[in-house]
Amino acid sequence: MSLATSVLAGERLAMARLLSQIENDEPGGWETLGELFPHTGQAHLVGVTGAPGTGKSSLVNRLAHYYRNPPAGEPQRKIAVVAVDPSSPFTGGAILGDRVRMRDLSGDPGVFIRSMAARGSLGGLAPTTSSMVQVFDAAGFEIILIETVGAGQAEVDIARLAHTTLVVEAPGLGDEIQAIKAGILEIADILVVNKADRPGVENTERALRSMLELGHPTRRVVNHHGVVESIDINSAEKDFESLWIPPILRTVATKGDGLPDLVRAIADHLEHLETTGERHDRDRTRLQSELEQLIQGNLVSRWRKEVPDSKYQEILESLIARQMSPHQAAEILMNGGPTA
Amino acid sequence: MSERKIRVLVAKPGLDGHDRGAKVVARALRDAGMEVIYTGLRQTPEMVAEVALQEDVDVIGLSILSGAHMALVPRVFEILAANGQEHVKVFVGGIIPDEDVPRLMEIGVVGVYGPGTLTGDIIDDVRQAVVGAPAA
Ligand code: B12
Ligand SMILES: Nc1nc2c(ncn2[C@@H]2O[C@H](COP(=O)(O)OP(=O)(O)OP(=O)(O)O)[C@@H](O)[C@H]2O)c(=O)[nH]1
Ligand SMILES: [Mg+2]
Numbered sequence: 001m002s003l004a005t006s007v008l009a010g011e012r013l014a015m016a017r018l019l020s021q022i023e024n025d026e027p028g029g030w031e032t033l034g035e036l037f038p039h040t041g042q043a044h045l046v047g048v049t050g051a052p053g054t055g056k057s058s059l060v061n062r063l064a065h066y067y068r069n070p071p072a073g074e075p076q077r078k079i080a081v082v083a084v085d086p087s088s089p090f091t092g093g094a095i096l097g098d099r100v101r102m103r104d105l106s107g108d109p110g111v112f113i114r115s116m117a118a119r120g121s122l123g124g125l126a127p128t129t130s131s132m133v134q135v136f137d138a139a140g141f142e143i144i145l146i147e148t149v150g151a152g153q154a155e156v157d158i159a160r161l162a163h164t165t166l167v168v169e170a171p172g173l174g175d176e177i178q179a180i181k182a183g184i185l186e187i188a189d190i191l192v193v194n195k196a197d198r199p200g201v202e203n204t205e206r207a208l209r210s211m212l213e214l215g216h217p218t219r220r221v222v223n224h225h226g227v228v229e230s231i232d233i234n235s236a237e238k239d240f241e242s243l244w245i246p247p248i249l250r251t252v253a254t255k256g257d258g259l260p261d262l263v264r265a266i267a268d269h270l271e272h273l274e275t276t277g278e279r280h281d282r283d284r285t286r287l288q289s290e291l292e293q294l295i296q297g298n299l300v301s302r303w304r305k306e307v308p309d310s311k312y313q314e315i316l317e318s319l320i321a322r323q324m325s326p327h328q329a330a331e332i333l334m335n336g337g338p339t340a
Numbered sequence: 341m342s343e344r345k346i347r348v349l350v351a352k353p354g355l356d357g358h359d360r361g362a363k364v365v366a367r368a369l370r371d372a373g374m375e376v377i378y379t380g381l382r383q384t385p386e387m388v389a390e391v392a393l394q395e396d397v398d399v400i401g402l403s404i405l406s407g408a409h410m411a412l413v414p415r416v417f418e419i420l421a422a423n424g425q426e427h428v429k430v431f432v433g434g435i436i437p438d439e440d441v442p443r444l445m446e447i448g449v450v451g452v453y454g455p456g457t458l459t460g461d462i463i464d465d466v467r468q469a470v471v472g473a474p475a476a
Pocket of ligand 2: 051052053054055056057058059098101149150194195196197198251252253254255
């Protein structure tokens with residue numbers, strides 16, 4: 001049986017292997033992903049981002065637990081979790097500790113959790129996170145929860161990858177306004193104030209609400225030919241009925257408080273994406289940006305192979321000696337090097 | 341970038357709450373450039389094997405200071421074998437009486453490490469077991 005067939009049959013060892021092959025950039029992994037790709041596009045991709053320690057992993061644990069043990073009348077879902085933690089910039093090593101909070105999910109064959117190190121990527125995800133998500137999608141996981149590095153920068157990458165992005169805040173992270181990054185409104189589909197059992201919830205919630213109301217009614221980030229921009233709602237042709245206003249929800253992830261409302265908001269958001277056609281738009285944007293990134297990477301490495309290092313160094317020295325401008329240097333190098 | 345990372349699961353099976361050694365070892369392996377999955381306290385052998393499978397680790401490091409190693413370690417091996425994960429290298433550290441060491445090695449443990457072990461030795465042995473060569 002081929003690896004792709006085993007993955008489609010739900011074999012966990014095969015899935016784990018394939019994920020490693022992809023993470024390690026092995027040609028066989030990309031080949032198998034190619035076979036699986038026609039089976040993707042079904043899953044609901046839910047991103048969970050927010051500052052370090054706000055409770056992302058605890059919330060992912062609760063969400064997955066809810067989807068696996070739903071109240072009567074709600075469907076049980078197969079859940080995959082991809083949790084990204086930072087790599088050390090000095091050694092390349094990493095401690096992947098998100099599973100500490102996800103022990104409730106152990107022993108359930110309807111859940112598959114994979115930890116990833118960011119491996120030098122700065123946007124909150126790892127270079128191969130989107131490919132790993134595609135494997136889970138093809139393997140029939142219905143909801144894929146993606147926890148980002150709690151980096152604290154504008155996590156544009158997750159907004160691009162996920163259909164629904166949860167931004168998790170918590171009271172007591174110092175100055176409330178400071179803790180709430182300006183870029184958040186552009187990427188949040190749902191704002192979660194976790195640790196609602198802690199003092200200061202009202203302040204956090206108020207700060208978020210006033211930012212929501214003050215904020216330009218910009219719509220979320222999109223990617224045009226590799227350039228990230230956010231579309232102003234007024235210039236988008238969609239009418240106001242189709243505007244999604246991020247709800248602000250309180251949770252206590254350690255106890256499970258607020259989970260039914262959060263689950264409902266996630267489902268509502270998906271429905272919104274589907275009725276407005278935005279799900280299709282987002283998929284298109286994401287795949288296009290993935291394609292363009294791959295082309296950029298391939299062009300650079302192909303070009304590196306064509307231009308000998310000595311020629312590169314020669315031009316670089318001329319540039320540094322100010323015998324030519326960066327534009328001139330680039331032009332010569334792009335045309336195959338100095339003697340070409 | 342495309343250099344293959346060694347992935348290690350550092351786990352504390354059983355009811356033992358001594359987690360200092362596990363954390364020291366996890367950090368040392370991280371600082372040696374490895375990717376270390378840490379799952380926290382009170383893992384059953386079933387949980388350890390399941391995490392090792394999902395994470396496709398090269399190495400499992402079990403830290404046991406409770407005295408329950410002769411029950412826990414063989415059980416981990418049983419489940420690994422049942423899951424087809426015989427390729428995973430298992431290391432054990434903590435409070436392990438000398439007389440138990442040969443029996444652990446017999447069932448397949450690569451190395452056993454007690455108090456005072458230098459983390460540099462652990463790093464070298466893990467690398468050796470996975471890559472087949474000592475630290476470069
Ligand atoms: C600190 C300590 C505690 C602390 C633990 C704090 C914590 N969060 O870790 C506290 C005070 C909580 C504690 C409590 C108890 N402790 Co105590 N504790 C110790 C003590 C003094 C030091 C352990 C330690 O942290 N060492 C420092 C770390 C860095 O060393 P290490 O764990 O040995 O790790 C090294 C190696 O073993 C190895 N290693 C360890 N793990 C791994 C994993 C891998 C993969 C590898 C490769 C290597 C490796 O590498 C590390 C680096 O060198 C030891 C005695 C001793 N000298 O070991 C007793 C000891 C472990 N405790 C003991 C006991 C009995 C208890 C209690 C049951 C006491 C009681 N009756 O309440 C409780 C149980 C707590 C619980 N819930 O499990 C006994 C265990 C006896 C046994 N197994 O037969 C010991 C040996 C003391 C004794 N001589 O009796 N303890
Ligand atoms: N009081 C309280 N504590 C919580 C709540 N949710 C999480 N915590 C605690 O907050 C700490 C961090 O939780 P995690 O879930 O690991 O947070 P995280 O955002 O995933 O952290 P990183 O991945 O390190 O960025 C843990 O000690 C949790 O037990 C909550 O709702 N209330
Ligand atoms: Mg986390």
